[in-house]
Amino acid sequence: MRTFPARQSRFTSFVSQFFAPNPKRKRRPRLVALNVVLLAAAILMAIAAVKGQPFSFIPNGVFFPNPGGASQTYSTANGGIDLTGPFFQSIGTNGRSCSTCHQPSDGMSVSAANVERRFELTRGEDPIFRTVDVPIATTVLTSQTLPEEPRRTACLRTRGLIRIAINVPTSADYQVVT
Numbered sequence: 001m002r003t004f005p006a007r008q009s010r011f012t013s014f015v016s017q018f019f020a021p022n023p024k025r026k027r028r029p030r031l032v033a034l035n036v037v038l039l040a041a042a043i044l045m046a047i048a049a050v051k052g053q054p055f056s057f058i059p060n061g062v063f064f065p066n067p068g069g070a071s072q073t074y075s076t077a078n079g080g081i082d083l084t085g086p087f088f089q090s091i092g093t094n095g096r097s098c099s100t101c102h103q104p105s106d107g108m109s110v111s112a113a114n115v116e117r118r119f120e121l122t123r124g125e126d127p128i129f130r131t132v133d134v135p136i137a138t139t140v141l142t143s144q145t146l147p148e149e150p151r152r153t154a155c156l157r158t159r160g161l162i163r164i165a166i167n168v169p170t171s172a173d174y175q176v177v178t
Contacts, residue, residue, distance in 0.1 A: 058081040059079060073108060110160040112160040115157050119157050124153065128156070
């Protein structure tokens with residue numbers, strides 16, 4: 001059986017060229033592309049703020065840059081992702097929702113690189129690092145000389161692994177199969 005690579009749109013190919021490794025090209029185009037994407041996101045949020053509405057919807061086809069190029073998250077319902085749905089609502093009193101870990105920019109998955117960036121930006125204060133769910137890493141993963149917080153979150157930051165000890169709500173429209 002032969003497999004064929006998925007076809008990329010012209011825009012995806014264009015965006016990917018800025019993130020693909022190329023020793024001949026200077027890093028400046030990558031920086032420019034990243035700044036353009038961040039500027040576009042800032043403009044969208046500013047428009048939403050001016051209208052007095054929170055940014056509550058991600059339309060299908062929005063590109064999220066990543067080291068491999070760019071990714072998209074696609075929803076078959078309503079033409080995009082509704083950020084006010086149950087997946088984005090707080091679970092209990094710990095300040096987290098499913099989307100705290102499973103973010104649209106990571107294809108609704110958990111990216112160790114994104115978690116590491118969040119750790120650095122928030123100094124471990126992001127809700128994903130709540131002590132109730134993040135176990136102490138073993139010495140196989142980290143050196144005992146590391147401070148407690150980086151050692152405690154090493155599995156999450158380096159592998160995207162987290163332990164969540166909650167049951168799926170009975171009213172959920174999904175199920176977890178093991």
